[in-house]
Amino acid sequence: MKFTLPLLLVACSDAFTVPTLPSTAHSRSVPLYSLKADASSGPQTGIKRKYLKKVAKTVAAGSMVIPQAAFAAATKTEPTLHTGQKIAKAGGIAALAALFGYAGTKILGGSKKQDFLEATPYYDQSTVPVNTYKNKSPFTGKVVSTKRIVGPKATGETCHIIIGHEGKMPYWEGQSYGVIPPGNREKDGKPHSVRLYSIASSRYGDDMTGNTASLCVRRATYWCPELKADDPAKAGICSNFLCDTSPGDEVKMTGPSGKVMLMPEEDPKTDLIMVATGTGIAPYRGFIRRLFEEDTPARAAYSGEAWLFLGVANSDALLYDDEWQSAIAKPTVNGGKLRLDYALSREATNKKGGKMYIQDKVEEYADEVFTKLDTGAHIYFCGLKGMMPGIQDMLKEVCTNKGIDYDEWLAGLKKNKQWHVEVY
Numbered sequence: 001m002k003f004t005l006p007l008l009l010v011a012c013s014d015a016f017t018v019p020t021l022p023s024t025a026h027s028r029s030v031p032l033y034s035l036k037a038d039a040s041s042g043p044q045t046g047i048k049r050k051y052l053k054k055v056a057k058t059v060a061a062g063s064m065v066i067p068q069a070a071f072a073a074a075t076k077t078e079p080t081l082h083t084g085q086k087i088a089k090a091g092g093i094a095a096l097a098a099l100f101g102y103a104g105t106k107i108l109g110g111s112k113k114q115d116f117l118e119a120t121p122y123y124d125q126s127t128v129p130v131n132t133y134k135n136k137s138p139f140t141g142k143v144v145s146t147k148r149i150v151g152p153k154a155t156g157e158t159c160h161i162i163i164g165h166e167g168k169m170p171y172w173e174g175q176s177y178g179v180i181p182p183g184n185r186e187k188d189g190k191p192h193s194v195r196l197y198s199i200a201s202s203r204y205g206d207d208m209t210g211n212t213a214s215l216c217v218r219r220a221t222y223w224c225p226e227l228k229a230d231d232p233a234k235a236g237i238c239s240n241f242l243c244d245t246s247p248g249d250e251v252k253m254t255g256p257s258g259k260v261m262l263m264p265e266e267d268p269k270t271d272l273i274m275v276a277t278g279t280g281i282a283p284y285r286g287f288i289r290r291l292f293e294e295d296t297p298a299r300a301a302y303s304g305e306a307w308l309f310l311g312v313a314n315s316d317a318l319l320y321d322d323e324w325q326s327a328i329a330k331p332t333v334n335g336g337k338l339r340l341d342y343a344l345s346r347e348a349t350n351k352k353g354g355k356m357y358i359q360d361k362v363e364e365y366a367d368e369v370f371t372k373l374d375t376g377a378h379i380y381f382c383g384l385k386g387m388m389p390g391i392q393d394m395l396k397e398v399c400t401n402k403g404i405d406y407d408e409w410l411a412g413l414k415k416n417k418q419w420h421v422e423v424y
């Protein structure tokens, strides 16, 4: 894939400029262009079949035990009372189906089981699906919805696209799908090649059915320096195809692929440091939904701090801010919590008076970040590949100031599988 210099510069400067406002205060003043989290629907389908059976039995026996208490019993954690209680009290299969969604309905109806949603135990990664669908025999999904999720002053357009896969293309948080855009290449008439997109939903999908996946796609444009305008003839093929889709449109997909960005769920007290520029936010949306919005065993157990750093150009370019605010307000029963910092490059300045890039924001917390990594935190980087040199230079400098050998330090993190990078 060839990028011209002007194209690269535009892409990088957008991604690595960000603001220093205190995240919570800041977010309140940010217009909310992002999608509403599906958090209002109560306990979801992120539940083991064993748990669903247990709840079904409990309800059949006329017990008033609330679903989350049953869930906690199944997972040996403390229950928290939930709005699900009211629904359970209303009684009846319809209420239960509404409560648990599609999975619950299927179990109660005695039809197809949905135990693919959680491994046994839930953190066991030996069965993570990889390349279920390959380039030669892709799966044809159908678009459920396509929405622009940035404000009018955002640099470029980013869309949230939900695609139906009928439960036939299961994936784990942190994986990617391939998309084969329709049509043929101009240069040789061969079909377009596959492009990868990080999946931006949890394995259950935004509707909690396990039948959809969401993508967060930035429309790739080409700024022509001579024309001083976008040249539509050179616009990115696949991103424009995806951002222009309508409900019902067919999308050829491959995958899921990748294991680099999976969450380390075996030790639920593990701190996560998630660093993103632009659409690099996608995998973290899946993490955060799983840890803070869905009644998954991962959420029931989580007691660490998940710390999100997002770098974009300006407030209008922020992605999913309302969802992060919702998750911040929902620490887990074991004290797991979400922390958020934004780096808005065109609206804030770093300590040297320059643009606030993602590495500048992380550097502000260097001591804390290093302490966390010393004690087993996992750090993730996702977004444009241009973000990594700045990040690495910053980390090197911090190491030098602390008298740490950078290469040894990095090799140690990689050896312990604490270092995760997916940049493009």
Ligand code: FAD
Binding pocket: 001, 002, 003, 004, 007, 176, 195, 196, 197, 198, 199, 216, 217, 218, 219, 220, 221, 222, 233, 234, 235, 236, 237, 238, 239, 240, 279, 280, 282, 422, 423, 424
């Ligand atoms: P292409 O058609 O492949 O063109 C590439 C670029 O070249 C475009 O910017 C285009 O404008 C420019 N161009 C076209 N013709 C010319 C020309 N003649 N001269 C100069 N420039 C030209 N992207 C996301 O938006 N979200 C994600 O979550 C995401 N996740 C990814 C995960 C992975 C693991 C990887 C590897 C990539 C990911 N990407 C993601 C990037 C994505 O795969 C595509 O590379 C991106 O969408 C651009 O593809 P395209 O088909 O639109 O552009």
